[in-house]
Structure formats: C-alpha cells, structure tokens
Amino acid sequence: MAAHRPVIGLTLDAEPAGGYSRWPWYALRANYASAIAEAGGLPLALPHLPALAEAMLAELDGLVVTGGAFDVDPSIYGEGIAHPSVILKSARTEAEMALLAGALARGMPLLGICGGEQLLAVALGGTLIQHIPDEVPGALPHEGHDPGHAVEIVPGTLLARATGAAAMRVNSSHHQAVRLPGRAIVNARAPDGVIEGIEDPARRFCLGVQWHPEFHTDPGDARLLTAFIEACR
Numbered sequence: 001m002a003a004h005r006p007v008i009g010l011t012l013d014a015e016p017a018g019g020y021s022r023w024p025w026y027a028l029r030a031n032y033a034s035a036i037a038e039a040g041g042l043p044l045a046l047p048h049l050p051a052l053a054e055a056m057l058a059e060l061d062g063l064v065v066t067g068g069a070f071d072v073d074p075s076i077y078g079e080g081i082a083h084p085s086v087i088l089k090s091a092r093t094e095a096e097m098a099l100l101a102g103a104l105a106r107g108m109p110l111l112g113i114c115g116g117e118q119l120l121a122v123a124l125g126g127t128l129i130q131h132i133p134d135e136v137p138g139a140l141p142h143e144g145h146d147p148g149h150a151v152e153i154v155p156g157t158l159l160a161r162a163t164g165a166a167a168m169r170v171n172s173s174h175h176q177a178v179r180l181p182g183r184a185i186v187n188a189r190a191p192d193g194v195i196e197g198i199e200d201p202a203r204r205f206c207l208g209v210q211w212h213p214e215f216h217t218d219p220g221d222a223r224l225l226t227a228f229i230e231a232c233r
Contacts, residue, residue: 005042006061006232011096011116012045013068014089032066032113035214039225041232048095053102062205062232063103065096067114067212071176074130077122083130085175097123109205109231114174117208121198125182131175132194140172140192147217148172151196157187158199158207162227163220170196170211170218177210184208205231 010033012026020027026047033043046056057063070089074082076097082088096116100123103110112120118128129135132142140149147169153160160166168188178186178195188197188209200206205228213221 003040004233005040006229007044007059008036008041008062008064008229008232009044009046009056009060009099010036010064011066011092011099012047013066014048014092028066029214031214032064035216035222035225036064036229039222040229046095046099048091050095050098053095053098057099057102057106057108060108062109062111062228063099064228065100065110065112065116065119065208067116067173068092070115071130072115072119072122072128074128077127079127079130083134085131093119104203104206107203109228110203110207111205111225111228112208113214114210114212117198117210118174118176118178120206120208121178121181121184124184124198124200126184126198127179127182129177129179129194132177133175136177136192136194138192139194140190142172142177142190142194143175144173146171146173146215148211149190151188151190151211153197154185154187157185158201158205159187159197159209159224162207162224164223165218165220168218168220170209171215172211174210
C-alpha cells in the first residue's frame with residue numbers, strides 16, 4: 001500500500017476578468033503543487049471563501065500560504081499610510097487571514113512562502129517594511145533575482161534542522177520584508193540584514209521563508225518541503 005500523503009492546502013492567487021477568462025479567475029504556479037507532491041504531500045487548491053475556512057481546514061493536514069505580486073494592507077499591522085508601491089488584493093488577504101487564524105488555532109503545520117511569510121508575521125503580531133529600497137541603507141537587489149543572494153540561518157532553529165544547513169543560496173523576488181516578527185523569532189537573514197525567515201518556536205511547525213523553495217534553487221529547499229510534509233503526517 002502506498003504511504004499516506006498528507007493533504008496540503010495551497011492558497012490561490014486571483015486575477016480580474018481578462019486574459020485567461022472574461023470572468024475573474026484563480027491562478028497558481030504549477031511548481032507549488034508539483035513541489036508539494038514531490039515532497040510526499042497531496043496538494044489541494046483553496047479558493048477565497050473565508051466563510052468556509054474552517055470547513056476547508058477540517059479536510060487538511062497542513063497549510064501553505066503562497067506568494068504573489070501584491071502586498072498586505074498596512075492598516076492590518078497598524079500603519080495608516082501605504083507606500084506608493086503597495087498593491088492590494090483585499091479579498092485574497094481576507095481569505096488567507098481566515099485560513100491562517102484557523103490553522104493557528106488548530107495547531108496545524110504551516111508554511112508561509114514569500115508574501116505568505118509576511119502575512120504569517122502579521123498574523124503573529126508582527127509588522128512589515130513597506131518598501132525595502134526606501135528603508136534599508138545599502139540593501140541588496142531583492143526584486144526579481146534568481147538566485148538572488150545568500151541567507152544565514154540561525155543555529156538551533158526549526159529552519160536549521162529542516163534544511164540541515166547553516167546558509168543557503170536563495171532566489172529573491174520581493175520589495176517588502178518583515179520588520180518585527182511579533183510572536184515569532186527570526187531564523188534567517190540576508191547579508192544586508194533583511195529578515196528572510198521566521199518561525200514560532202511554541203508550535204510544532206509554523207515557519208515562513210521570504211524565498212520560493214518550490215523552485216529548488218538550493219538543496220535545502222527540497223529538505224525544507226520534506227520536513228514540512230513529515231510534520232503534517
């Protein structure tokens with residue numbers, strides 16, 4: 001008999017009418033699903049229906065909050081003025097926040113990727129840098145570079161155990177970053193000091209990374225995804 005595959009929910013992106021369809025449509029890069037399947041999970045896409053978040057979570061063993069070319073509304077983490085570069089997808093954020101809240105309440109294993117890491121930080125009481133070039137002197141080019149830069153992983157963290165690495169080479173595609181991690185701790189930083197990973201040590205597996213492990217840029221990426229799936233069993 002084949003080994004049980006934990007059911008892993010993947011949050012979807014959303015686009016307005018046009019292009020693929022004359023009606024609003026969902027989207028998910030294929031490698032999110034294939035990377036979860038390769039790591040031993042059964043990927044399941046989650047639509048933006050916050051009222052059904054609890055019903056969805058009841059069918060899942062783990063949750064991945066994916067990234068996207070948009071930002072968390074600064075008002076959610078207490079900043080009233082949005083930087084001109086900020087792009088919102090309010091319906092997606094509402095749905096993902098409902099899923100995150102439910103998953104945290106259940107103690108469900110969680111993995112936040114890129115914007116998903118940022119939203120996880122906010123859900124744990126943290127705040128964000130709205131635009132890295134304006135706030136981090138001497139910042140590396142974090143937008144659209146693959147592989148982008150190295151990250152140093154904090155020893156003794158879940159991320160260090162999961163990846164088996166003290167440092168990794170990661171892709172980089174973001175203009176925002178975690179400023180304060182709230183109830184989480186920092187588990188990785190870029191050479192310019194930008195936070196690249198967080199985790200909640202009080203939970204079995206509650207972790208976010210600023211990069212995209214589904215691209216398998218570094219050998220540690222596959223190990224991270226495998227560790228996440230194992231935590232979901």
